[in-house]
Amino acid sequence: MITIHHLGVSQSDRVVWLMEELGLPYELKWYHRKANRLMPEAYFALHPAATSPVIEDDGRVLTESAVILEYICHTHAGGRFTVGPDQQNYADYLYWMHFNNNALGLFFASLALGSNPEGETAPLVKELLRRRWDGYYTMLEQTLGNTDYLAGDELTCADFMTMYDVVRIIPSGGKGLDDLPNTKAYAERIGARPAYRKAMEIAGPEAKPPA
CATH class of the missing domain: 1.20.1050.10 (Glutathione S-transferase Yfyf (Class Pi); Chain A, domain 2)
Incomplete structure (x- = not known):
């Protein structure tokens, strides 16, 4: 099952939206921002890039929204919501x-x-x-x-x-x-x-x- 490491008020909400559209199961782990609005140390530890969103899937840790969305669609949804080079758009x-x-x-x-x-x-x-x-x-x-x-x-x-x-x-x-x-x-x-x-x-x- 995919785990979404969700930083409050961040771009990771788009990954949750995708999972809901696809009807796929997922686990959501919340992380609260610090008083200065920056991410907590626990989130920094998830990935060397230290950016949100972050997901885990079968031992693989991914960041960058565009990478995550295409990865999920191609590996878990048969390419749904993606567009290939042979398509006009x-x-x-x-x-x-x-x-x-x-x-x-x-x-x-x-x-x-x-x-x-x-x-x-x-x-x-x-x-x-x-x-x-x-x-x-x-x-x-x-x-x-x-x-x-x-x-x-x-x-x-x-x-x-x-x-x-x-x-x-x-x-x-x-x-x-x-x-x-x-x-x-x-x-x-x-x-x-x-x-x-x-x-x-x-x-x-x-x-x-x-x-």
Whole structure:
């Protein structure tokens, strides 16, 4: 059985969502963040990369969301929710599978810059971030104006990867879902899925570990 090492308020909730969609059994182990919001030492000990999420499966320890999602789908679900090179939407699938890293990079850069940046390079960095955020908003709106899901008309791992960003990262760039009608409709479509709702109850940002 797959064990999901769940760090509270983290990207590991997307792995729980996948398992619920697939109907696969799993064990969820909770880890609380420290008072400074960083992960506890016990989580650092799980994997040398010291990042969340982390899963264990038959003695193998894996990290990185995109790796984990594809691994689970291919080894336990016959490739469900994945897209192969011979399919027409493969390039779209690849783009949105890796969008998460770009969005997180912008989020942390914006966080480091702060609301009142100083220094010689601050205006340039601020302009660069604004341009990148606007580009991502445009990509989301254009894509979701043409298809129900990011890689086409069906749910894929690209949606498991990107929904976290849509809800928690994208608003950091200055626009909320109310400013992005196609993206908002997408978030509502995903939010209505029973497996997604259950995953958020179990491991979402407002979830509490079982007593």
